[in-house]
Amino acid sequence: xxxxxxxxxxxxxxxxxxxxxxxxxxxxxxxxxxxxxxxxxxxxxxxxxxxxxxxxxxxxxxxxxxxxxxxxxxxxxxxxxxxxxxxxxxxxxxxxxxxxxxxxxxxxxxxxxxxxxxxxxxxxxxxxxxxxxxxxxxxxxxxxxxxxxxxxxxxxxxxxxxxxxxxxxxxxxxxxxxxxxxxxxxxxxxxxxxxxxxxxxxxxxxxxxxxxxxxxxxxxxxxxxxxxxxxxxxxxxxxxxxxxxxxxxxxxxxxxxxxxxxxxxxxxxxxxxxxxxxxxxxxxxxxxxxxxxxxxxxxxxxxxxxxxxxxxxxxxxxxxxxxxxxxxxxxxxxxxxxxxxxxxxxxxxxxxxxxxxxxxxxxxxxxxxxxxxxxxxxxxxxxxxxxxxxxxxxxxxxxxxxxxxxxxxxxxxxxxxxxxxxxxxxxxxxxxxxxxxxxxxxxxxxxxxxxxxxxxxxxxxxxxxxxxxxxxxxxxxxxxxxxxxxxxxxxxxxxxxxxxxxxxxxxxxxxxxxxxxxxxxxxxxxxxxxxxxxxxxxxx
Amino acid sequence: xxxxxxxxxxxxxxxxxxxxxxxxxxxxxxxxxxxxxxxxxxxxxxxxxxxxxxxxxxxxxxxxxxxxxxxxxxxxxxxxxxxxxxxxxxxxxxxxxxxxxxxxxxxxxxxxxxxxxxxxxxxxxxxxxxxxxxxxxxxxxxxxxxxxxxxxxxxxxxxxxxxxxxxxxxxxxxxxxxxxxxxxxxxxxxxxxxxxxxxxxxxxxxxxxxxxxxxxxxxxxxxxxxxxxxxxxxxxxxxxxxxxxxxxxxxxxxxxxxxxxxxxxxxxxxxxxxxxxxxxxxxxxxxxxxxxxxxxxxxxxxxxxxxxxxxxxxxxxxxxxxxxxxx
Numbered sequence: 057x058x059x060x061x062x063x064x065x066x067x068x069x070x071x072x073x074x075x076x077x078x079x080x081x082x083x084x085x086x087x088x089x090x091x092x093x094x095x096x097x098x099x100x101x102x103x104x105x106x107x108x109x110x111x112x113x114x115x116x117x118x119x120x121x122x123x124x125x126x127x128x129x130x131x132x133x134x135x136x137x138x139x140x141x142x143x144x145x146x147x148x149x150x151x152x153x154x155x156x157x158x159x160x161x162x163x164x165x166x167x168x169x170x171x172x173x174x175x176x177x178x179x180x181x182x183x184x185x186x187x188x189x190x191x192x193x194x195x196x197x198x199x200x201x202x203x204x205x206x207x208x209x210x211x212x213x214x215x216x217x218x219x220x221x222x223x224x225x226x227x228x229x230x231x232x233x234x235x236x237x238x239x240x241x242x243x244x245x246x247x248x249x250x251x252x253x254x255x256x257x258x259x260x261x262x263x264x265x266x267x268x269x270x271x272x273x274x275x276x277x278x279x280x281x282x283x284x285x286x287x288x289x290x291x292x293x294x295x296x297x298x299x300x301x302x303x304x305x306x307x308x309x310x311x312x313x314x315x316x317x318x319x320x321x322x323x324x325x326x327x328x329x330x331x332x333x334x335x336x337x338x339x340x341x342x343x344x345x346x347x348x349x350x351x352x353x354x355x356x357x358x359x360x361x362x363x364x365x366x367x368x369x370x371x372x373x374x375x376x377x378x379x380x381x382x383x384x385x386x387x388x389x390x391x392x393x394x395x396x397x398x399x400x401x402x403x404x405x406x407x408x409x410x411x412x413x414x415x416x417x418x419x420x421x422x423x424x425x426x427x428x429x430x431x432x433x434x435x436x437x438x439x440x441x442x443x444x445x446x447x448x449x450x451x452x453x454x455x456x457x458x459x460x461x462x463x464x465x466x467x468x469x470x471x472x473x474x475x476x477x478x479x480x481x482x483x484x485x486x487x488x489x490x491x492x493x494x495x496x497x498x499x500x501x502x503x504x505x506x507x508x509x510x511x512x513x514x515x516x517x518x519x520x521x522x523x524x525x526x527x528x529x530x531x532x533x534x535x536x537x538x539x540x541x542x543x544x545x546x547x548x549x550x551x552x553x554x555x556x557x558x559x560x561x562x563x564x565x566x567x568x569x570x571x572x573x574x575x576x577x578x579x580x581x582x583x584x585x586x587x588x589x590x591x592x593x594x595x596x
Numbered sequence: 597x598x599x600x601x602x603x604x605x606x607x608x609x610x611x612x613x614x615x616x617x618x619x620x621x622x623x624x625x626x627x628x629x630x631x632x633x634x635x636x637x638x639x640x641x642x643x644x645x646x647x648x649x650x651x652x653x654x655x656x657x658x659x660x661x662x663x664x665x666x667x668x669x670x671x672x673x674x675x676x677x678x679x680x681x682x683x684x685x686x687x688x689x690x691x692x693x694x695x696x697x698x699x700x701x702x703x704x705x706x707x708x709x710x711x712x713x714x715x716x717x718x719x720x721x722x723x724x725x726x727x728x729x730x731x732x733x734x735x736x737x738x739x740x741x742x743x744x745x746x747x748x749x750x751x752x753x754x755x756x757x758x759x760x761x762x763x764x765x766x767x768x769x770x771x772x773x774x775x776x777x778x779x780x781x782x783x784x785x786x787x788x789x790x791x792x793x794x795x796x797x798x799x800x801x802x803x804x805x806x807x808x809x810x811x812x813x814x815x816x817x818x819x820x821x822x823x824x825x826x827x828x829x830x831x832x833x834x835x836x837x838x839x840x841x842x843x844x845x846x847x848x849x850x851x852x853x854x855x856x857x858x859x860x861x862x863x864x865x866x867x868x869x870x871x872x873x874x875x876x877x878x879x880x881x882x883x884x885x886x887x888x889x890x891x892x893x894x895x896x897x898x899x900x901x902x903x904x905x906x907x908x909x910x911x912x913x914x915x916x917x918x919x920x921x922x923x
Contacts (some may be wrong), residue, residue: 067611067648067655068598075616107908477882500822501906510711537908548906552603553781554818556621558610562603570600573610577807578815591815 065537066493068573072557076576078591080551085496085543085587086489089151092348094460095122095192095467098546099136106154106536109529112167115158122463122505123195123238124188126163126230130157130524131221132460133318133357135234138160138348144494147507150527150535157509157532163233169199169241173590177202182264184208186457187215189270189450191238192466193473196399196564198241200474205264206243209250215272216451217459220319222326227362252434260438260439266473267438270450270466277427277456279314282380286386286567289380292319292425299326306334308420312390314377315425316340316354322368323360323423329520335417337393339407351399363512363523364595371423376407378414389418428457447472492543496587501548508535545588551580566593597657598634604629604914605657607637612655614647617814617819620720623778624691627718627802629914630788633658635687636675638697641667643727643806644720650899661686668692669708672715677759682716687792690717694735694863695725697801698759709768709797716791716798722806726841730809734759737829738881739874742809747864754872755882764800766835773799774834774842779822783832784845790834803830811860823855826900829884831889845899846891852879 089099097118105114118125129152140148141568161167181197183190186208194204212218213235239245251257251533292315298305309332313324316338324334338354343361346352354361354373365371378391394413400406422466430452432436432439438446449465451457475482508531512523527535552560552567560567561573581589598609605873607628620643628637639645639662645662648655663671665791672690679686690700690708697719705717711899724742725731732742737758741747745754766773772794776784791798805821807814824830834842853875856862865871886892 064652065612065649065654066609067653068609068659070611070613070650070653072611072613104908120906121857197654494864500901500904503901503905543907546908547910548908549910550912553626554622554778556614556618556625557612558601558606558608558625561601570610575616577817578621578813579617579817582815583818 063310068306068322070300071572072575073559073570076574078576078578078593079574079587080576080578080580081592082569082588083546083590084489084545085492087492087544088141089136089149089542092135092139092489093464094135094456094458095463096126097121100539100541101337102158102232102520103149103151103154103536103539104541104544104546106158106532107539109246109533111158111161111281111529112165115162115167116159116170117572118344119154122460123169123192123469124159124234124459124463125155126159127188127217127226127233128460129153129159130230132224132457133218141492141494141497142538142540145497145502145540146504150449150507150509151537153364153508153510154532154536157527157529159234160230161524162237163230167237169195169237171201171241172199173201174199177477179203179265179266180205180263180265181418181473181477182260182271183268184260185215185272185450185452186213186235186247187270187272187450187462188211188217189452189462189466189469190215190268191235193268193270193449193470194237194466195241195352196383196467196470197473198238198243200470202474202477204243206245206251207251207255207260208247210243211248213245213247214271216274219274219300219324220293222296222300222322224325224329224523225322230537245516250434251438253316257435258448261443266445266447266476268466268469268473269435269438269446270429270462270469270524271429271432271435271452273430273451275429276424279377279422279424280424282382284382284385287385288405288421290421290423292323293428295323295423296326299330305330309333310419311335311421311423312337312417312419313423313425314390315427316356317425317427318356318360320423320425320456321356321364321369324362325364326520327423328364328367328369333370334368335372335419336364337372337375337377337390337392337417339374339376339398339405342371351355364592372417378409381416383479387420387422389416389470390422391415394419405572411475413436440572490543492587497540497542498585498587501550501585502540502582505534505538507538541586543587546586550583551589554579554583602755605633605890607631607633607658608657609649609655609657611653612648613650613738615806615808615814616642617807617817618647618723619778619807619817620644620693622817623691623720623802624648624752626691626778626781626784627691627788627800628658630785631687631689631716631792635659635689636661638663638668638672638675638680638690640690640692641665642692642693642696642700643722646727647768649726649863650768659687662829665696667704668696668701669715669717670703672717673708673711673713676713676715678744688713688715692717692719693726694719694721694723695733697721698761699733705765705799706768706854709765713797714795716800718800718802719761720802720804722804722809724806724809728805730817735761737878739865739878741864742861752870753864760835762799762801762835766838768797769838771796771798772834772836773801775801775803775830775832776819777803777825777832778805779825780820780832780900781843782905783898783903787834809861811863812858816858820858821856822900822904823850826850827852827855828880828886831885831891832891840889841887842898843891843894844888844903845894845896847899847901849886849892854881871887
């Protein structure tokens with residue numbers, strides 16, 4: 057019917073759509089949590105499922121990118137929460153708490169990972185290192201039908217998760233449970249096998265079409281030898297490894313830990329549990345003193361620092377080591393001084409100390425946790441030749457060295473390996489969607505709600521049991537419900553209620569704009585709580 | 597019959613000629629969809645009648661009668677009496693603008709209430725005669741620019757105050773009178789639902805922003821209505837038999853400037869000292885409302901935060917559902 061028809065009837069014959077000079081478009085954005093996640097988890101998606109109590113579906117969505125949620129929920133430094141837009145409304149969503157809950161639930165219920173294909177590939181892939189990067193890569197390959205063998209020099213899998221993270225942060229049973237679930241996809245695990253010693257690099261090269269090197273960075277950076285070797289001096293890595301292997305070291309009364317990373321804090325908290333008086337000497341300033349500027353603030357995560365202080369660990373900020381003070385070989389303490397500059401003019405970590413600010417810090421053991429390097433011994437033939445099919449990831453690939461970064465690099469390596477083996481260019485599911493800032497959010501549509509934390513259990517001396525309790529179903533459900541769903545439609549009906557022209561049609565899932573009638577007023581976009589609707593100009 | 601949407605009736609459907617972003621169309625669509633098509637709608641002259649029935653085309657998918665400006669309530673009284681005589685209980689709804697309620701239709705409205713007709717009278721208040729070119733009405737607030745109250749050397753816009761209609765109506769000691777806006781859908785839905793459960797004369801006063809007459813961005817119709825409430829200039833209240841029985845508490849109070857600055861009809865107030873004085877006057881009026889109805893300290897859980905809260909998978913609310921209408 058002609059739109060100017062004037063015969064009696066309904067106004068729907070008259071298309072008001074040609075009045076508009078802009079039109080709304082429903083468009084998914086990429087929320088800041090997922091954008092900052094080193095493992096590229098679609099955080100909003102699994103939070104949404106968790107808020108609907110679809111626990112298993114949430115876990116399956118999460119494990120698309122990260123097969124270690126119970127582990128990561130405990131140890132990750134959760135940059136997602138620092139980016140969370142909800143922080144501008146009240147407090148960030150407790151994302152790691154919900155992640156951990158999903159992981160714990162999966163272990164408790166015995167949910168099993170599902171392969172993505174029935175097709176079995178024949179090309180063998182080797183993964184060197186059973187840490188988070190290696191496990192993540194093997195997991196992604198195995199789900200896609202590739203036969204994978206993981207080699208690890210240690211007697212237990214987990215890499216740094218196992219040797220570097222104390223039991224009170226990550227119970228061994230949790231880690232082992234998630235590793236078992238990954239291996240159940242049919243991955244072979246060869247422990248106590250060091251490349252270059254137990255199996256040569258060349259054999260590896262011949263037997264496997266592709267090799268993923270995720271050997272970690274386990275070689276501790278050392279303090280210049282003062283002539284007495286490692287007498288009364290230990291590296292943070294070795295200290296933690298021995299404790300994590302179950303050794304209950306007998307420690308002297310006073311210990312100094314040098315360094316400000318999570319290794320330093322972990323070592324300090326372990327020493328504290330073994331009864332020592334512990335002082336951490338770190339070159340940086342406390343959290344929050346430089347507005348979160350990386351490099352100027354202590355790199356260890358805030359929760360860890362707070363818990364360490366609560367447990368009686370002393371922290372000396374912006375101090376550096378001048379020299380070790382010895383009487384003969386006997387260590388009586390460390391001379392520390394105030395740090396002037398942390399970085400040199402090339403931006404390298406190279407603290408300069410103020411002369412005349414020296415202090416004596418009594419200690420009978422010094423633990424240096426001042427960084428780690430990659431130990432390439434035995435792998436030279438793999439990394440020095442220009443051959444294809446060798447991939448490097450995780451801590452071995454460089455900084456930042458976080459567990460979540462390792463999981464993410466494992467995924468990328470798997471995708472690159474598949475591309476190499478199949479000849480199809482790598483298909484990363486890159487999220488190139490628009491960002492959502494708090495300005496796109498309509499806070500009036502979200503009630504204020506307090507953040508739910510896992511309860512902090514009382515620390516008794518000498519205890520290595522877990523400090524932070526899980527959220528439980530109710531709190532995890534509420535916490536997931538606090539998600540603003542930045543940039544994603546959660547079917548709140550606002551656009552549908554408010555359209556003056558009935559041009560928003562509700563469908564089973566979501567809505568559509570009826571272009572015949574939309575006048576382009578923009579109310580739907582203005583009142584969309586999560587910023588899912590964009591107005592775009594139309595030529596006219 | 598337009599059945600594009602499986603989840604509501606669209607009693608007022610698409611193709612109507614309201615301006616882009618029309619608050620009155622939005623309000624009428626919400627109210628009539630909440631009531632549904634099983635009702636008889638009587639419409640006074642006004643924007644709503646003009647834009648919904650154009651060139652012999654009707655946007656109404658329910659029985660609908662147009663009366664003259666003054667007598668919508670009288671026509672509805674007759675319809676209701678006739679239905680009663682025939683033993684039918686189809687709901688009767690009057691829809692009118694502020695002109696047809698505050699000014700021209702007031703005596704018929706008063707008579708309808710006084711005689712106790714079982715009719716819901718809905719006033720979509722856009723605070724002036726918009727359809728004829730933005731002339732001031734007795735609903736136009738103080739200091740507003742209209743074509744018949746232009747600001748200038750001797751005037752700061754409309755000199756008189758907005759008529760306190762809800763008090764006049766409630767003074768009839770009628771069963772139910774309430775105010776609502778387009779901004780808080782759960783609040784509006786609760787009031788329509790309650791009104792439809794009560795017998796006797798009922799009155800609903802819905803503030804409906806007008807992008808043309810209020811001179812604000814078409815996208816801001818809901819925002820402006822929300823600010824009218826949050827400043828205290830338009831209190832959301834319920835009255836039964838003359839007594840205040842319900843108040844939507846303000847989770848936080850906004851200064852009136854936040855509301856005024858979005859609208860061209862108040863632009864002149866930001867130009868000079870006289871205008872600043874009028875802003876202080878409007879703030880005093882808002883504060884008086886807040887004190888009068890206890891908008892900040894009312895003892896109720898129902899506040900503006902709760903009334904704007906959204907829910908995953910919708911907060912539903914129309915008479916039609918997917919079960920009742922097949923797609």
